[in-house]
Amino acid sequence: MGPKDTASPTRRRVVAMGAGILSAPALVAVAGQVAAQQAPGSGRSGQGDGVPAMQNPLTQYPKPPFPRQAKQDPPGLAGLMNPRPDHGETSYRGSGRLAGRKALVTGGDSGIGRAAAIAFAREGADVAIGYLPVEEPDAREVIELIRAEGRKAVALPGDIRDEGFCRRLVADAVQQLGGLDILVNNAARQASQKSIEDITTEQFDATFKTNVYAMFWITKAAMPHLQPGAAIINTSSIQAYEPSENLLDYAQTKACIVAFTKAMAKQLAPRGIRVNSVAPGPIWTPLQPSGGQPLEALDSFGAKTPLGRPGQPAELAATYVLLASQESSYVTGEVYGVTGGNPTA
DSSP states (O other): OOOSSTTOOOOOOBOSOOOSSBOSHHHHHHHOOBOOOOOTTSEEOOSSTTOOOEEOTTTSSOOSSOOOOOOOOTTOOGGGSSSOOOOSTTTBOOOSTTTTOEEEEETTTSHHHHHHHHHHHHTTOEEEEEEOGGGHHHHHHHHHHHHHTTOOEEEEEOOTTSHHHHHHHHHHHHHHHTSOSEEEEOOOOOOOOSSGGGOOHHHHHHHHIIIIIHHHHHHHHHGGGOOTTOEEEEEOOGGGTSOOTTOHHHHHHHHHHHHHHHHHHHHHGGGTOEEEEEEEOBBOSTTIIIIISOGGGGGGTTTTSTTSSOBOGGGGHHHHHHHHSGGGTTOOSOEEEEOTTOOOO
16 A cells, blocks of 8 residues: 555565465365356356355466556556456355454455455454555445445555554554454555666655555554464565566565565464465456556466466455464464466475
8 A cells, every 4th residue: 555656656466486485276275265257168066055166277267368458547446457357256255264353454455455355254254454545446345345244344544654554554443343363464566667777766665665664564563452363464476486577676575575474473473373475476456557567568467377367366365264264273484375377386
């Protein structure tokens, strides 16, 4: 959640191949709650209520070539993308695995944060989302989806580059939710630049303030409220392991998130608080057409993965649910890759 300014702030994720992180297939086999959109002729019906249909992952979601995307001012809106991303609005099915939990998700208006917020609500959690004021149209949709599940939804707009707002964000979430059990540090800023000579000090500072400083401030503010059994989940990126040349500052921040996650996991283990990270591959979100990638690169976005397409935010929801749930009680200090088959080791 960086501000809308000349430094081209954006929000979330990733675009390359990497190494050294855990792969997602076994994780999703355990979590298994994303029932993705059925592509015609790609699979067969599930058996009984709540059972996702078996599908061919190659054809489960749209694949390149994509229509030329309209350039958006950062941070961008999901509703202006073609095709529109799937955040699990109609596909995610919950089973009460987070019943009674209270979660704060930064960058919860669109992309992976939105998918996590929807999934948490359908698993029984009350959810607060942080986002930029300019993202209100997307945020309103998320709030309505959370409330449709009978869960409490809290909207907390603001700029996480400001330390004071980060403290208020946590305080307001705790006050309105009645506590805090799950913290997802997901909001991020990404601006593609061809050369280090094109990265201004203002851009570099904004990227680190949004992606690294805010994570530190928000986590620190949350500590007095987290009890044994609580979970912190940080969104990193494949860029931490295999950085793209056009994402120099962004990749550095994502490497910081990996180190932060591992160090905090050791620090908080004696308190019974788990800390993990998710490192996505190329994901179809508003980050991409709002400065995160050159527009000409979006026609073939995700084509180089073994699955031949970008991931949809909904395809990460089960990962966040698992890491937030008691099912992963022996998992801490890990980085889970969700990459469409790009090498992770």
